[in-house]
Amino acid sequence: MNAPTAGLKSAPISPLWELTLARLRLFFREPGAVFWTFGFPLLLSVALGIAFRNRPAEPVPVAVVSAELERSLEADPQLRPRLLGESEAREALRTGKVDLVVLAGPPIAYLYDPARAESRLARALADAALHPRGAPATIDRPITEPGSRYIDFLIPGLLGMNLMSAGMWGIGYIVVEMRTKKLLKRLVATPMSRAQFLWSFVVMRALFLLLEMPVLLGFARLVFGVRIVGSIALLLGVSLIGALAFAGIGLLVAARAQNTQTVTGLINLVMLPMFVASGVFFSTARFPDAVQPFLRVLPLTALNDGLRAVMIDGAGVTGIAGQIALLGVTTAATFFAALRLFRWR
Amino acid sequence: MPSTPALRCEQLVKKYGDLAAVDGLDLEVDGGECFGLLGPNGAGKTTTVEILEGLNEPTAGRVEVLGMRWDRDERALRQRLGVSLQETHLPDKLTVEENLRMFRSFYLQGRPIEEVLELVGLSDKRASWTERLSGGQKQRLAVACALVSDPELLFLDEPTTGLDPQSRRQLWDVVLGFKSRGRTVLLTTHYMDEAERLCDRVAIVDKGKVIALGTPRELIASLGAQQVVEFVTERPLAPDGWGGLPSVRSARRSADGIALTVEQLHVALPAILARAEPLGLTHLSTHQASLEDVFVHLTGRHLRE
Ligand SMILES: Nc1ncnc2c1ncn2[C@@H]1O[C@H](COP(=O)(O)OP(=O)(O)OP(=O)(O)O)[C@@H](O)[C@H]1O
Numbered sequence: 001m002n003a004p005t006a007g008l009k010s011a012p013i014s015p016l017w018e019l020t021l022a023r024l025r026l027f028f029r030e031p032g033a034v035f036w037t038f039g040f041p042l043l044l045s046v047a048l049g050i051a052f053r054n055r056p057a058e059p060v061p062v063a064v065v066s067a068e069l070e071r072s073l074e075a076d077p078q079l080r081p082r083l084l085g086e087s088e089a090r091e092a093l094r095t096g097k098v099d100l101v102v103l104a105g106p107p108i109a110y111l112y113d114p115a116r117a118e119s120r121l122a123r124a125l126a127d128a129a130l131h132p133r134g135a136p137a138t139i140d141r142p143i144t145e146p147g148s149r150y151i152d153f154l155i156p157g158l159l160g161m162n163l164m165s166a167g168m169w170g171i172g173y174i175v176v177e178m179r180t181k182k183l184l185k186r187l188v189a190t191p192m193s194r195a196q197f198l199w200s201f202v203v204m205r206a207l208f209l210l211l212e213m214p215v216l217l218g219f220a221r222l223v224f225g226v227r228i229v230g231s232i233a234l235l236l237g238v239s240l241i242g243a244l245a246f247a248g249i250g251l252l253v254a255a256r257a258q259n260t261q262t263v264t265g266l267i268n269l270v271m272l273p274m275f276v277a278s279g280v281f282f283s284t285a286r287f288p289d290a291v292q293p294f295l296r297v298l299p300l301t302a303l304n305d306g307l308r309a310v311m312i313d314g315a316g317v318t319g320i321a322g323q324i325a326l327l328g329v330t331t332a333a334t335f336f337a338a339l340r341l342f343r344w345r
Numbered sequence: 346m347p348s349t350p351a352l353r354c355e356q357l358v359k360k361y362g363d364l365a366a367v368d369g370l371d372l373e374v375d376g377g378e379c380f381g382l383l384g385p386n387g388a389g390k391t392t393t394v395e396i397l398e399g400l401n402e403p404t405a406g407r408v409e410v411l412g413m414r415w416d417r418d419e420r421a422l423r424q425r426l427g428v429s430l431q432e433t434h435l436p437d438k439l440t441v442e443e444n445l446r447m448f449r450s451f452y453l454q455g456r457p458i459e460e461v462l463e464l465v466g467l468s469d470k471r472a473s474w475t476e477r478l479s480g481g482q483k484q485r486l487a488v489a490c491a492l493v494s495d496p497e498l499l500f501l502d503e504p505t506t507g508l509d510p511q512s513r514r515q516l517w518d519v520v521l522g523f524k525s526r527g528r529t530v531l532l533t534t535h536y537m538d539e540a541e542r543l544c545d546r547v548a549i550v551d552k553g554k555v556i557a558l559g560t561p562r563e564l565i566a567s568l569g570a571q572q573v574v575e576f577v578t579e580r581p582l583a584p585d586g587w588g589g590l591p592s593v594r595s596a597r598r599s600a601d602g603i604a605l606t607v608e609q610l611h612v613a614l615p616a617i618l619a620r621a622e623p624l625g626l627t628h629l630s631t632h633q634a635s636l637e638d639v640f641v642h643l644t645g646r647h648l649r650e
């Protein structure tokens with residue numbers, strides 16, 4: 001209308017914005033990618049949340065060989081005694097159908113497997129039921145409060161896992177695909193700034209974070225009542241630096257790979273050990289002390305530890321300075337290496 | 346003012362191990378002309394073009410584009426070139442318009458997207474995803490991406506391979522329109538009719554070297570003959586002796602018979618018939634000499650085989 005020069009020059013458009021827009025469009029037009037990024041973590045949290053929900057205490061199965069013993073143990077609702085012959089009772093213990101066998105005395109004998117926690121528990125409960133006067137007075141505090149359940153442990157782990165796989169697949173795989181399709185070559189035949197091209201991936205990951213986090217955390221809050229004890233801003237900050245670290249690793253695995261099979265292999269090689277050993281589904285403390293130093297320097301371990309410290313323990317910046325530093329160094333080192341190695345054709 | 350050529354390369358060499366894909370190639374393309382590289386598969390056309398586009402490093406030789414050099418002036422050069430590679434897979438799930446807009450954003454100036462869409466005949470497909478375009482439409486989109494910057498120099502590597510005749514003609518019009526604005530085009534092709542129709546000058550490339558250079562008309566005239574006669578007889582024949590017939594310039598073996606280049610058909614034909622008929626003539630045809638015949642004449646092989 002009032003632009004007489006429009007015929008010569010279209011409105012200036014920012015290449016960084018156009019590149020980022022292209023990345024977002026390509027993502028949201030790929031239903032598979034949307035599912036794996038947003039839907040899958042929710043399904044996983046539901047499945048695991050149900051599998052490991054806090055159940056009301058099940059009574060412990062115990063085998064007894066006399067009706068008198070059966071009556072004494074029935075007095076404790078935590079025990080479920082069954083009257084069996086002695087050999088049957090031993091068989092039941094051996095096959096795990098009961099956790100304890102009580103033989104009539106005198107003296108009363110307990111058959112149990114001290115290597116099994118349930119078995120030791122059954123012994124203690126039975127002993128207390130049979131000798132009530134000797135039992136010390138106790139108060140029970142069952143753990144069902146938000147903040148200390150499995151789901152509270154799991155959700156930050158899933159968030160970390162999601163940041164990792166979105167960075168690796170969403171950048172590493174996509175870049176190699178662009179290379180095999182000669183699209184990278186076509187782009188470098190234009191005056192496009194290579195830095196802006198790489199930045200578009202970083203901007204995309206940052207924007208995505210603002211969607212991924214509310215979806216997963218909002219869902220966990222609504223369905224499981226998972227709370228964020230610490231500051232949301234700090235949680236966002238930790239997630240951001242984690243996303244950047246995995247963006248850098250994604251770029252690095254994509255730097256030279258010439259086909260998607262190679263990069264798929266590399267991505268799995270990087271991700272699988274961290275899936276298992278970086279405390280997504282269970283604590284890294286389960287691994288032997290000797291490997292702990294190695295686990296601590298894995299980026300996903302640092303990210304998960306940082307996220308849990310903020311979400312569950314309400315840690316401040318100083319409490320997770322080590323994790324933030326490790327992720328920062330990972331980001332800087334991987335971006336640097338990726339840029340040095342990157343093959344544009 | 347001495348005009349610098351739009352493109353110049355001297356003694357260009359590109360080696361892949363022992364194989365010399367480009368083997369001492371010289372080229373000079375003037376501003377405003379449409380120049381064609383014609384050659385069979387593996388001749389080194391793409392390798393040459395990608396070196397000129399600054400996408401591949403030569404093993405040896407000098408390259409000048411618009412008077413500039415890749416090692417010094419890459420940024421400035423990229424603003425002024427339009428490139429369509431032999432194969433590029435544009436993002437499947439971006440629309441035609443989104444693709445063009447992205448490419449347009451890389452350049453400081455260029456043509457309005459609507460105008461370019463109109464030019465390549467994709468206006469009604471602007472909202473379609475790339476993956477839903479036909480092969481010819483994809484190729485036209487690739488050319489459109491090279492045109493959005495309104496380049497001074499356009500590289501087209503086999504722009505019409507695999508297209509139906511109508512789409513090819515449509516692309517030819519795009520190239521001719523571009524040239525009529527005084528711009529320069531370097532294109533590669535396997536099709537001699539395309540080279541004859543579009544190109545002011547043609548270099549025939551074989552095994553990494555230029556084996557003939559000139560306007561299509563000059564190259565055909567270099568055969569010294571306007572017509573080609575091909576025939577097949579029942580008994581197999583050797584080409585010897587046929588070259589001596591009146592008005593026949595050369596003779597060679599063709600696919601399943603003999604091919605003669607002929608200056609004047611009405612003089613040569615009676616003599617050819619008189620000699621071929623006793624041998625059991627089963628087929629005879631004639632056509633206007635083309636660049637294909639020039640290539641066959643120079644190498645003894647066909648362009649596409
Ligand atoms: N990256 C490469 N590595 C090894 N050899 C290559 C490479 N690129 C091309 N070549 C070889 O160089 C030669 C020339 O290839 P080029 O692609 O330039 O041919 P072309 O004339 O474009 O052929 P076509 O008409 O089939 O596109 C071929 O023999 C090819 O195999």
Ligand SMILES: [Mg+2]
Nearest residue numbers: 390391392431
């Ligand atoms: Mg080629």
